[in-house]
Amino acid sequence: MENVTVNFIENKDKKTKPDADKIAFGKHYSDHMFVMDFQADKGWYDPRIVPYEPITLDPAAMIFHYGQTVFEGLKAYRTPSDRILLFRPEKNFRRLNLSSDRLSIPAIDEDLALSYLKQLLEVEKEWVPKAEGNSLYIRPFIIATEPNLSLAPSKTYQFMIILSPVGSYYKEGIQPVRIHVEDEYTRAVRGGTGTAKTAGNYAAAYKAQERATKEGYSQVLWLDGVEKKYIEEVGSMNVFFKVNGEIITPELNGSILEGITRMSIIEVLKDWGVPVTERKLSLEELYEAHEQGQLEEAFGTGTAAVISPVGELYWGEKKIKINNGEIGDLSKRLYDTLTGIQTGKIEDTYHWTIELNS
The missing domain is CATH 3.20.10.10 (D-amino Acid Aminotransferase, subunit A, domain 2)
Structure with a gap:
């Protein structure tokens, strides 16, 4: 399917990228993130790429109280010829939906989700590390956002994707x-x-x-x-x-x-x-x-x-x-x-x- 272009708000305050030999897992994040909202009467709507920033939630948001959330983990790799590759990303979005089904979270369109991810990566491609063994970790996740303490599935959600450059898992060789x-x-x-x-x-x-x-x-x-x-x-x-x-x-x-x-x-x-x-x-x-x-x-x-x-x-x-x-x-x-x-x-x-x- 063709890409569906998302709204883009550029982050003018760009971060300094970490040194290749000092990247710790999950400690550094790119300049932008993807966000999309869900309401029961509207479905998923307003896909956008925005500056990476804190999110604001009501203290009664159901994620805090009933743990209604799912996530995924995959990577983008830079090849020796400077291409950027994803490894079976469609499987990750399929599994995200399977996880969502188990937690009564509405499904996302898997093809659209992959399109959104590719657009985010196009904006953030300079964050895909060039050093041998390094990669860009991708974390898609969904959280329940409705402010409601009733014990029932939320009626509102946010789907987000954040990016984090990571170093080689085995810096000194594979050790059992x-x-x-x-x-x-x-x-x-x-x-x-x-x-x-x-x-x-x-x-x-x-x-x-x-x-x-x-x-x-x-x-x-x-x-x-x-x-x-x-x-x-x-x-x-x-x-x-x-x-x-x-x-x-x-x-x-x-x-x-x-x-x-x-x-x-x-x-x-x-x-x-x-x-x-x-x-x-x-x-x-x-x-x-x-x-x-x-x-x-x-x-x-x-x-x-x-x-x-x-x-x-x-x-x-x-x-x-x-x-x-x-x-x-x-x-x-x-x-x-x-x-x-x-x-x-x-x-x-x-x-x-x-x-x-x-």
């Missing part, structure tokens, strides 16, 4: 991380909001992450919320294990977020002819595979890191060391392939990337 198996707290349960990308899911994970960090672990391995037996996610990422040549990842069971990177990894593995299975995987089964010398690799997948290799799992008094604490060959190959496609360094035979000016 140590993971604590969480057996007390629960990330999500089937029928809850685990399949939605909503704020409360992440705040609910803080307590377990605080404890893991205090004990010297980088992340938490989440188990199912009913039996505390089956593996679900690692931190805020989907998780994969290579067992005796086969790649196993927890099946989407109603509590696991369907990651765009997860989806892409599975497609690549199948294309390579690597056996990949989506199914229930208990920690006990994984431990037995480790004891038999069959647990070969483990890694998380997500937008920020793409691939995050796991070197050790700590389960009660048991320590599961994986691949001598080093990144596995398959994990490295997957990382190089996906980042190569994202940054235009290798041919995109899957047609996953969208060029900004296309």
